Amino acid sequence: MTASHQPSTINHHPLLTVRELHVSYGAIKALHGVSLQVPEKSIVTLIGANGAGKSTTLRAISGLIKAQSGAVIYDGVEITHQRPHRIVSRHLCHVPEGRMVFANLTVAENLHMGAYLRNDKAGIAEDIDYIYGIFPRLKERLAQQAGTLSGGEQQMLAISRALMGRPRCLMLDEPSLGIAPMLVRAIFDQIVAINRERGITVLLVEQNANLALAISDYGYVLETGRVILEDTAAALRENPQVREAYLGE
Amino acid sequence: MNGLALGSIYALIALGYTMVYGVLRFINFAHSDVLMLGAFSAYYLAPAVAQVLPLPSLAGALVVTLFACVLCAGLGVLIEFLAYRPLRSRPRLTVLITAIGVSLFIEFTCQHRAVFGADTKAFPKLLPESDFRLGDLIIGSNDLVVLVTTVLLLTGLWFVVQRTKIGTAMRAVSFNQQAAALMGIDINRIISFTFALGSALAAVAGILYALKAPGIDPLMGVQPGLRAFIAAVLGGIGNLPGAALGGLVIGLLETFAGGISGLSNYRDGIAFAILILILLFKPAGLLGKATVEKV
Numbered sequence: 001m002t003a004s005h006q007p008s009t010i011n012h013h014p015l016l017t018v019r020e021l022h023v024s025y026g027a028i029k030a031l032h033g034v035s036l037q038v039p040e041k042s043i044v045t046l047i048g049a050n051g052a053g054k055s056t057t058l059r060a061i062s063g064l065i066k067a068q069s070g071a072v073i074y075d076g077v078e079i080t081h082q083r084p085h086r087i088v089s090r091h092l093c094h095v096p097e098g099r100m101v102f103a104n105l106t107v108a109e110n111l112h113m114g115a116y117l118r119n120d121k122a123g124i125a126e127d128i129d130y131i132y133g134i135f136p137r138l139k140e141r142l143a144q145q146a147g148t149l150s151g152g153e154q155q156m157l158a159i160s161r162a163l164m165g166r167p168r169c170l171m172l173d174e175p176s177l178g179i180a181p182m183l184v185r186a187i188f189d190q191i192v193a194i195n196r197e198r199g200i201t202v203l204l205v206e207q208n209a210n211l212a213l214a215i216s217d218y219g220y221v222l223e224t225g226r227v228i229l230e231d232t233a234a235a236l237r238e239n240p241q242v243r244e245a246y247l248g249e
Numbered sequence: 250m251n252g253l254a255l256g257s258i259y260a261l262i263a264l265g266y267t268m269v270y271g272v273l274r275f276i277n278f279a280h281s282d283v284l285m286l287g288a289f290s291a292y293y294l295a296p297a298v299a300q301v302l303p304l305p306s307l308a309g310a311l312v313v314t315l316f317a318c319v320l321c322a323g324l325g326v327l328i329e330f331l332a333y334r335p336l337r338s339r340p341r342l343t344v345l346i347t348a349i350g351v352s353l354f355i356e357f358t359c360q361h362r363a364v365f366g367a368d369t370k371a372f373p374k375l376l377p378e379s380d381f382r383l384g385d386l387i388i389g390s391n392d393l394v395v396l397v398t399t400v401l402l403l404t405g406l407w408f409v410v411q412r413t414k415i416g417t418a419m420r421a422v423s424f425n426q427q428a429a430a431l432m433g434i435d436i437n438r439i440i441s442f443t444f445a446l447g448s449a450l451a452a453v454a455g456i457l458y459a460l461k462a463p464g465i466d467p468l469m470g471v472q473p474g475l476r477a478f479i480a481a482v483l484g485g486i487g488n489l490p491g492a493a494l495g496g497l498v499i500g501l502l503e504t505f506a507g508g509i510s511g512l513s514n515y516r517d518g519i520a521f522a523i524l525i526l527i528l529l530f531k532p533a534g535l536l537g538k539a540t541v542e543k544v
Contacts, residue, residue: 063430064427083430083435084427084431085432088431096427100425100427100428102420102421102425102429103424104424113418113432116414116432116434165433
């Protein structure tokens, strides 16, 4: 699983640009001016410890929390203060931390909610078939309430649900969290496949830096709401600071 | 039979409480006043409709009810937009107290001479009335109308909530608003839709209640509203079948208690005793269950 894409962000047209983002939860400042770029068709990862501001960055991009200052530019358009459903309609989809599948809905209903903004029945059916292909377990559980799925299956559903929105850019928040190692492998293989085969740009937040850097082109290291380091994923894996703090060496 | 009819009306009202609770997690105390406004809309619309259609008649009653539904749906949406939406991010207690405020505001504004006035008005006859005999049972046609209407509306509501896209979105929003927003669902639209649906049901309930009541006044919603609220809690607040079941149970209990001499004065007491018992022993309600989620 080595990165085959052009890793540099310089020559590429960035699909997503975050500029000097500041976010607070009440009196507590969570982001102190985070800037990053996600080139089209790449996999970019944000790594860092718990509370570093990784999830907050994603939540600010998708409009779930308000940015105090700074800008989010997606596909050349500033989306900083747009409401979440408007942002999703631009095909920037977010798989939130903790999966947040609709436990009271069936697996099939969850997938259809992912396609909420679409009316193309044939296309929706096609995409559901595609999802059966990448996550066959979901097909067996279509009529089941999503709350009865295992953690790994819920994560598969959460990713699939986001894919139903035909994302051009997919943001994934901790897809490995609390999931059996065997399923983590399957899920990460599919993240790579989604990127390679469908050309979907991926912004990946992970605490498991090893896993994330292995599939990414470029990485940002966050610490207490700031980007302290950025480089190609390959270089970050060799970086002694990263190796010590995040790769457990 | 009377108990079933009364219970059906409570069920229709309880659904409104429980649907709003489902998406916003607070009790919309102004719901009982929307019911009253439904009855009053019919009261004022009936003479106008009588110009075009014969009244009492089924067609006339339908048209009056339909207009009242549309009016009340609009009012429900307006109440949410003006009173609750600005407080969306505030603590729920703030919204709850606001709801009580909205309720009192509507009740006492409507009692003003320039609006409806505080006196009881005779509700117009919308439907021809007759009694049926079924063995020893005498069934009033109004009771039958109440039952049939309720069954139809419950079926319709079930279809909307379970089988349509917007109904599925309602369930998604009630489970997790943020996740729903990430699907591209406009939360505000779904909340407005929920208020419209609940308020339209309240309008029908108000008209059905008025058919059975001696007259209508601006405080007429208070008693059925409270009982329906208890019904919603009894069934498990947020649970739609629970609200329907709770309504029937409360209606039947109230009618039985009314039939026993010596107990009839305690009808309200019985309803509230049920509320207290549920809160003590089964706070999730009859059909409510503590949601278990695998992690």
